[in-house]
Amino acid sequence: xxxxxxxxxxxxxxxxxxxxxxxxxxxxxxxxxxxxxxxxxxxxxxxxxxxxxxxxxxxxxxxxxxxxxxxxxxxxxxxxxxxxxxxxxxxxxxxxxxxxxxxxxxxxxxxxxxxxxxxxxxxxxxxxxxxxxxxxxxxxxxxxxxxxxxxxxxxxxxxxxxxxxxxxxxxxxxxxxxxxxxxxxxxxxxxxxxxxxxxxxxxxxxxxxxxxxxxxxxxxxxxxxxxxxxxxxxxxxxxxxxxxxxxxxxxxxxxxxxxxxxxxxxxxxxxxxxxxxxx
Numbered sequence: 001x002x003x004x005x006x007x008x009x010x011x012x013x014x015x016x017x018x019x020x021x022x023x024x025x026x027x028x029x030x031x032x033x034x035x036x037x038x039x040x041x042x043x044x045x046x047x048x049x050x051x052x053x054x055x056x057x058x059x060x061x062x063x064x065x066x067x068x069x070x071x072x073x074x075x076x077x078x079x080x081x082x083x084x085x086x087x088x089x090x091x092x093x094x095x096x097x098x099x100x101x102x103x104x105x106x107x108x109x110x111x112x113x114x115x116x117x118x119x120x121x122x123x124x125x126x127x128x129x130x131x132x133x134x135x136x137x138x139x140x141x142x143x144x145x146x147x148x149x150x151x152x153x154x155x156x157x158x159x160x161x162x163x164x165x166x167x168x169x170x171x172x173x174x175x176x177x178x179x180x181x182x183x184x185x186x187x188x189x190x191x192x193x194x195x196x197x198x199x200x201x202x203x204x205x206x207x208x209x210x211x212x213x214x215x216x217x218x219x220x221x222x223x224x225x226x227x228x229x230x231x232x233x234x235x236x237x238x239x240x241x242x243x244x245x246x247x248x249x250x251x252x253x254x255x256x257x258x259x260x261x262x263x264x265x266x267x268x269x270x271x272x273x274x275x276x277x278x279x
Contacts (some may be wrong), residue, residue: 001076002037004110004132004176008111010037011198018198018209020218023049023066025217028073039074040112040179040212041067044083044141048216048223055141056085060098067106080134081108085142088113088122093256095122099131114140116166120173127174135170137163138204139182152203154183167191167199179212180204182229203229 010017021042022028031039045066046052067081081102088095104107113119123133133265138153154163163183170178177198180188185205192199192208201208216223220232220259221240250256 002078007038007177008196011196017198017200019210019212021212021214022070022074023075023215024069028070028077029216032074032077036074036077037210038080039070039106041070041079041106042112042214043084044214045120048214052064054081058082058084060084060087060101062221064101064106067102067108069104071107078109079107082112082114088119092122092125092217096126096129096131099126099129103131110134110176112136114142116169120166120169123170123173123175133175134177134179135167135173135175136179136181137166137170138180148250152182152184154187160184160187163187164191164194167195171195171197180208203227 007017009015019035019040020031021044023041024162025272028039034132041063043055043058043063045062046055046058049066050058050062052058063081063084065077070079083095083098083102087098099111102111109128113123114136116137119135121155122153123135126133139151154160157217163181164187167178167180175197177200178191178195179200179202180191181201182203183205185207188199188201188204189207189223192201200210200212202212217226217230218232219234219236220238221236223237226232239279249257
């Protein structure tokens with residue numbers, strides 16, 4: 001299993017880091033078998049799997065449940081779990097207790113926290129307590145309401161400078177890596193060059209230390225529309241839909257099941273059941 005040390009060496013050696021967001025046993029198992037570097041159990045599970053309107057609705061119990069499932073499917077892969085909405089904006093004690101549950105009960109190797117400002121204080125306290133933390137800047141979905149929607153961040157001088165300063169502060173707070181979402185490519189490049197920790201982009205351009213996409217986007221599974229920065233490498237939605245259509249047709253036409261799909265009974269037992277002599 002790759003560790004934080006491996007990811008640091010990958011950045012130093014200019015080896016790209018491939019990260020995938022997965023939510024359950026089969027997706028994690030497939031990701032590990034393919035050789036993914038690390039898995040993110042994202043709170044995007046709320047929208048992708050549960051059909052919520054945003055990540056805000058995702059609970060701690062749900063994140064623990066999905067982390068446990070991913071851990072069972074990918075026992076030899078480094079797993080990062082999102083701390084859900086408002087679970088790290090209260091007291092330090094409450095935040096540490098939440099982190100403990102995600103790590104001890106869920107099985108996460110590291111946690112991801114969105115945002116800046118007071119969040120950096122929490123990152124420092126968590127890392128000081130021995131928790132590995134990944135920072136998340138740029139477009140932060142938990143704060144999308146306050147941001148005015150899903151918009152590219154850092155497009156003007158003031159916001160770009162703040163984003164760079166925040167990225168430096170994230171590293172100084174003890175984060176072992178940074179997810180940078182939905183920013184202009186030059187900003188992604190500048191931040192990657194300035195930081196000594198790995199920068200993993202999602203819509204942050206070509207020159208970050210790695211990339212992260214959602215399992216369901218990569219395989220086009222259960223999604224009809226992709227964001228402009230995502231790419232599908234398969235079409236499981238079409239494959240699964242075609243398979244279900246074939247199943248329905250075969251049931252309707254009495255093609256399925258065939259004799260190979262049923263359990264058989266000894267003829268003498270059947271004869272007896274029908275009222276014949278069992279001797």
